Every structure is written in structure tokens, then in C-alpha cells.
Amino acid sequence: MVQRVSYRRRLSYNTKSNRVRISKTPGGNLRYLHVKKPAKGPRCGDCGLALSGIPALRPREYSRLNKSQKSVSRAYGGSRCSTCVRTRIVRAFLIEEQKIVKKVLKAQGKK
16 A cells, blocks of 8 residues: 655645655655755846856855856856857947947048
8 A cells, every 4th residue: 555645844735836756764654855946047138048157046045155156257247148248249349430430431521
């Protein structure tokens, strides 16, 4: 006959936060083992890609990490992926170049 197992916490419903798996103890008894939710991890704010170099943890666990583990040593590190940062820098550079070209053409037009 199958051994019965009951929840070990007060919540008695099969919800997302109350997931369990059965585990066998060294004494041979079956017991519910509460499983933590899987972490999604941080994503790029522009393209939605997972950020590399930063661990995928539950929100509360990030408070235990130090600053160097939560970000990457780069502009927008820990917020945007490298590709998006590169496109931002290139876009800003091209806009500045365009302004200079306009200024030069305006100066030539006055002559």
C-alpha cells in the first residue's frame, strides 16, 4: 500500500507557491519536499534578452549578493545587453556627427 504524505506548511492548496516533490528520508519514510520557484533572471530592458554574467535568482536573493555580482562593469551593465549598449553609443555618435555636418553646411551656405 502507498504511504500517505501531507503538506508540511500551513498552506493546504496546490498553488504555484506550494509546489512539492516526494522524497525518501534515510529512515525510509516518504516526505513532501517544498520546491522553490524557478528564477527567470534579469533581462535587457530594450530587447528582452537574458543578461549574461548575472545569476538568475529569486528577487529576495539578490539582496545577499554584492554589487559586483549583480552587474557587469560596463555602461548600462546589469540593465542592458552589450548589443543594445553598442547600438546606443553608435546612434549617439552618428547624431552628433549629423549636427556637425549641418553646422558646416550652414556655414558654407552663408559664404
